[in-house]
Amino acid sequence: MWITCWRTLIAEEKRQGEENLLTTEEQAEINEELAHYPNKQAVSIDAMLIVQRHRGWVSDENLRDIAQLLGMSTADLDGVATFYNLIRRKAVGRHVALICDSVSCWIMGCDRVRDQLCTRLGTPLGGSTADGRFTLLPVVCLGACDHAPAMMIDDDLHTNLDEQHLEHILEKYT
Numbered sequence: 001m002w003i004t005c006w007r008t009l010i011a012e013e014k015r016q017g018e019e020n021l022l023t024t025e026e027q028a029e030i031n032e033e034l035a036h037y038p039n040k041q042a043v044s045i046d047a048m049l050i051v052q053r054h055r056g057w058v059s060d061e062n063l064r065d066i067a068q069l070l071g072m073s074t075a076d077l078d079g080v081a082t083f084y085n086l087i088r089r090k091a092v093g094r095h096v097a098l099i100c101d102s103v104s105c106w107i108m109g110c111d112r113v114r115d116q117l118c119t120r121l122g123t124p125l126g127g128s129t130a131d132g133r134f135t136l137l138p139v140v141c142l143g144a145c146d147h148a149p150a151m152m153i154d155d156d157l158h159t160n161l162d163e164q165h166l167e168h169i170l171e172k173y174t
């Protein structure tokens, strides 16, 4: 009995280990970036963004593999990730909503929009919904100040947000 449990545990660890490895596609994209720079470390942010685009975030294991690929220490790469706040080091939901809290959006009521989103989805800013559908994160100016308040869900920019608009937008993301 315990041998079966032990084997199951080993198999699960192996599966998780394989999931954490960089995929061939991710490695190819990073190598393509590397071809443009004489210094491997110059690619550190792009490499993390590539992995984040595929997985939603960058785990410790991903960070270790990227660092190895770039000939850096994991600690140095983690330092870059910490400094560059668009790199996510925690797991996120299926959809990531970035809510702008810079000046124009603040003047145009982004607080109201944020509060409505948090109440509607039952999670504070910085958190994820219990069903893993959304993660809500603050972000600086999205470049849509003339249509504030604005937010971005995945790759979609949403502007001129108001209460009614929000409900309609959320329906698109399952």
Ligand code: FES
Residues within 6 Å of the ligand: 100, 101, 102, 103, 104, 105, 106, 140, 141, 142, 143, 144, 145, 146, 148, 149, 150
């Ligand atoms: S201040 Fe929000 S988009 Fe510029």
